[in-house]
Amino acid sequence: xxxxxxxxxxxxxxxxxxxxxxxxxxxxxxxxxxxxxxxxxxxxxxxxxxxxxxxxxxxxxxxxxxxxxxxxxxxxxxxxxxxxxxxxxxxxxxxxxxxxxxxxxxxxxxxxxxxxxxxxxxxxxxxxxxxxxxxxxxxxxxxxxxxxxxxxxxxxxxxxxxxxxxxxxxxxxxxxxxxxxxxxxxxxxxxxxxxxxxxxxxxxxxxxxxxxxxxxxxxxxxxxxxxxxxxxxxxxxxxxxxxxxxxxxxxxxxxxxxxxxxxxxxxxxxxxxxxxxxxxxxxxxxxxxxxxxxxxxxxxxxxxxxx
Numbered sequence: 001x002x003x004x005x006x007x008x009x010x011x012x013x014x015x016x017x018x019x020x021x022x023x024x025x026x027x028x029x030x031x032x033x034x035x036x037x038x039x040x041x042x043x044x045x046x047x048x049x050x051x052x053x054x055x056x057x058x059x060x061x062x063x064x065x066x067x068x069x070x071x072x073x074x075x076x077x078x079x080x081x082x083x084x085x086x087x088x089x090x091x092x093x094x095x096x097x098x099x100x101x102x103x104x105x106x107x108x109x110x111x112x113x114x115x116x117x118x119x120x121x122x123x124x125x126x127x128x129x130x131x132x133x134x135x136x137x138x139x140x141x142x143x144x145x146x147x148x149x150x151x152x153x154x155x156x157x158x159x160x161x162x163x164x165x166x167x168x169x170x171x172x173x174x175x176x177x178x179x180x181x182x183x184x185x186x187x188x189x190x191x192x193x194x195x196x197x198x199x200x201x202x203x204x205x206x207x208x209x210x211x212x213x214x215x216x217x218x219x220x221x222x223x224x225x226x227x228x229x230x231x232x233x234x235x236x237x238x239x240x241x242x243x244x245x246x247x248x249x250x251x252x253x254x255x256x257x258x259x260x261x262x263x264x265x266x267x268x269x270x271x272x273x274x275x276x277x278x279x280x281x282x283x284x285x286x287x288x289x290x291x292x293x294x295x296x297x298x299x300x301x302x303x304x305x306x307x
């Protein structure tokens with residue numbers, strides 16, 4: 001199989017030899033692709049980096065363990081027996097039910113997904129061990145670590161302070177300009193940070209900026225959501241970027257050449273269409289003065305009066 005070194009792998013900086021690769025993974029490294037060059041001889045002392053591809057020989061009994069190891073992304077392995085089998089139909093039906101109930105608004109996607117997962121376990125379509133192994137614990141820990149930061153930004157007033165500076169600098173240009181600025185800041189941060197962490201960090205600032213102007217926070221939140229996924233300009237922006245970085249023999253500048261125009265296109269489209277699908281204003285109630293000297297209105301947003 002061909003395995004890509006994951007971005008946070010502890011193999012980074014080590015070599016095949018110093019990491020005791022064979023004993024650790026019960027597998028043989030046959031060749032590596034490092035920084036765009038293929039090595040099938042004399043590669044055991046080369047320091048490994050994120051995105052390097054390793055051609056691995058592994059016994060059948062050790063195959064699943066290596067495939068599920070978070071050290072790697074497996075991009076090509078033993079060819080599965082492709083075809084629709086009878087045992088595949090119940091899981092497909094459950095997936096269809098989860099998507100359908102959420103799409104029709106019968107229940108939230110979070111609830112339907114949990115029910116779908118429990119159904120898979122109750123009918124023994126997957127084991128509890130397989131379910132636990134499928135959970136991305138690193139992502140959950142990252143979210144758990146970043147949520148207090150978002151709360152701290154709100155509770156300490158840091159989000160309001162940052163948003164006040166943003167609004168004061170751009171208020172004469174209107175809320176569309178603030179949307180554009182939010183997209184730019186978020187998309188630049190997500191090139192170096194996790195998209196989850198970026199969204200959690202910028203969302204409180206986006207909400208505070210919207211409320212300081214007396215506007216609906218939804219267009220500002222959606223801008224952050226879209227921008228935090230626009231990680232096209234670096235090979236470390238997202239896992240899929242890293243996966244193709246080594247095997248495609250790309251350079252950092254290649255991502256910048258293709259990703260920068262993509263980000264500009266999305267920047268233009270989001271700035272143009274977010275206000276169309278998520279209006280800034282709802283029915284106005286009465287004028288108020290904010291402490292920053294602006295004259296926002298009080299608008300009804302759902303069931304909450306936001307100044």
